[in-house]
Amino acid sequence: MRPTIKDIAKVAGVSHTTVSRALNHSLSIKEETKEKIFKVANQLNYVPNYNARSLVLNKSYTVGLFFTSIANGTSSSFLADVIKGVNVAIEEKFNLYVRGIDDYQDYKLINRQRFDGIILLSQSDEDDQFIQHVLDQKIPLVVLNREMKDDRCVINILSNDRDGVYDATKYLFMNGHRKIAFIEGKQGFKSTKERKEGFLDAYIDLHLNVENQYVVQGANTMQSGYEAMKVLLTLANRPTAVFCSNDDMAIGAMKAVFSEGLSVPSDISIIGFDDIGVAQYTTPALTTVKRPIEKISEKGTEQLLEIMNNELTKQVKIFLGTQLIERDSVIQMRTIDV
């Protein structure tokens, strides 16, 4: 059996409380005693029992990392980037649990005893129910990636997708494009709505006529991007540029263009969103809007740890800027037909 503080106490000839205090660096322990206890602890190869500690302190040393869904609509690179970001910032003593909200039948299992804090990568308004549950449980919460409109006490970190799309659309315009199509993301995702709004705002500000047929539904997957582009290519009045709500769909869309014997960007310019790893390795390299998802995750984790330590529940909303990454999938139109 692995040693407990009582075993250490016996060997060191002190009471178990003294050991506890020493290990927790209490100030009222003589330096000498402390050293002795640490020595014994090391000799016995002591490891604290987190379950017992959790029980008495009512802490879990666990941080939950939740996604709206892990199986559906969450791209690999998104999942991986988030996990990497969180891993950078999280302390070793914390366990990191990864799950999709949709894996849960019942939120009962999500409570203070099990989670010291929760990071939610929220993609859909439907997560609100989950968020409410977490808040009810008074579990420190950080919501990333989706803006929380109401004034509930949460840390909210996100990228300004709307502006990102707006700027990208304008960029297409500045390059002479007037017939700009848009491939939407997965229905029900907040980012889908945000990005579409950014696009429409730009369209209006640029005094372009919004043609319904230029807005096509996708589902955030490469396949859906492929299919959506196929539809756009059948149009009599074909667009000269297509904005795809994420890079995965942009990759699918490029494939669709090639499959018709057309070229990117000569025939069709394409812009994506996210700047995933492959984006710079496609041919042509994908012009896209970089969303600092790893940074967001890292920052969010830091904020969460801060709340967990200080117990103060300040409310913060941080927008991390997006950035247009110019690569080779957009061409400058020579003839501008207004």
Place this chain on the structure above:
Amino acid sequence: MRPTIKDIAKVAGVSHTTVSRALNHSLSIKEETKEKIFKVANQLNYVPNYNARSLVLNKSYTVGLFFTSIANGTSSSFLADVIKGVNVAIEEKFNLYVRGIDDYQDYKLINRQRFDGIILLSQSDEDDQFIQHVLDQKIPLVVLNREMKDDRCVINILSNDRDGVYDATKYLFMNGHRKIAFIEGKQGFKSTKERKEGFLDAYIDLHLNVENQYVVQGANTMQSGYEAMKVLLTLANRPTAVFCSNDDMAIGAMKAVFSEGLSVPSDISIIGFDDIGVAQYTTPALTTVKRPIEKISEKGTEQLLEIMNNELTKQVKIFLGTQLIERDSVIQMRTIDV
């Protein structure tokens, strides 16, 4: 404060042990009492305290999912596929804990009290130290993705990379290629070695002369594939086909070919390994060797749960086959120069 079994006991007018027994479906509880207790438990919205339970039962309800490293050398798609696979099979009551081995300074924190079972996606022989630690702790273990040669008690599930590469190399040969180059994976990874061996075996069996300059080092990243291919393209006697140890590098390699104004597959044929999501959306679509990593993860999780429940430590080694996926990045050579 959330209710405990003692609160339930008080309301139901029984002892807390009776409540405990009822909730755990003990046979020696009258059906009537049991019903009453469940009713009260539901009314009070009772949720068991896992910390207390863990303390007394010495179980953690936690499964650890470990990677050799999360930040280095593990591709996004690999990470995501594994997590998805595990999530399919794991039961709701278990927490899933994700970390890279290299995030740990000290394995002390990895012990039976914290982990009921561990799934290791092993990529390097250096993981052996970790494996030994886990075995010493008598934590049920499943090692995926890398073959364990010795007879220690583990479940070992993996794909037969060597055969996969062998077959793919032969496929290039059958298509008339004689000058076949090879881009190695990240140094220190077992898969790197396995795949290289498969390649060399094929080379020998096909009576080809192994040219040292045809074997170039990579690091599993797209960038490294790009750079490695650049080197190959400078050779006086340029290869007609290149086998890349993973798809990421294949994507980088393709980019390198294009950047020289050459074409895939007309000038250079390329084969990858893994069959990641984008592989079918590159242009040309990437011919590759499919490795069923999600299946491996799912299967591994099932096996782990089995051991954890039955307590019996059987030893299993399962090879899941790889499969050559013919797409468009390999061309049949017309002139065969032996």
Place this chain on the structure above:
DNA sequence: AGTGAAAATGTTCACGTGAACATTCAGTCT
């Protein structure tokens, strides 16, 4: 040396659960 205060350590208890052992109860057999 004696006093008092602060520093250092010890004793006891609680956390929520489940197991071992103890007791009660209902029903059966003589």
Place this chain on the structure above:
DNA sequence: AGACTGAATGTTCACGTGAACATTTTCACT
């Protein structure tokens, strides 16, 4: 009816830790 049996439930304790409160030790100051 009394003794016995097994089912049903209760009592007590342990798990490992840390907090509250209690006690002892140390040391400065008179």
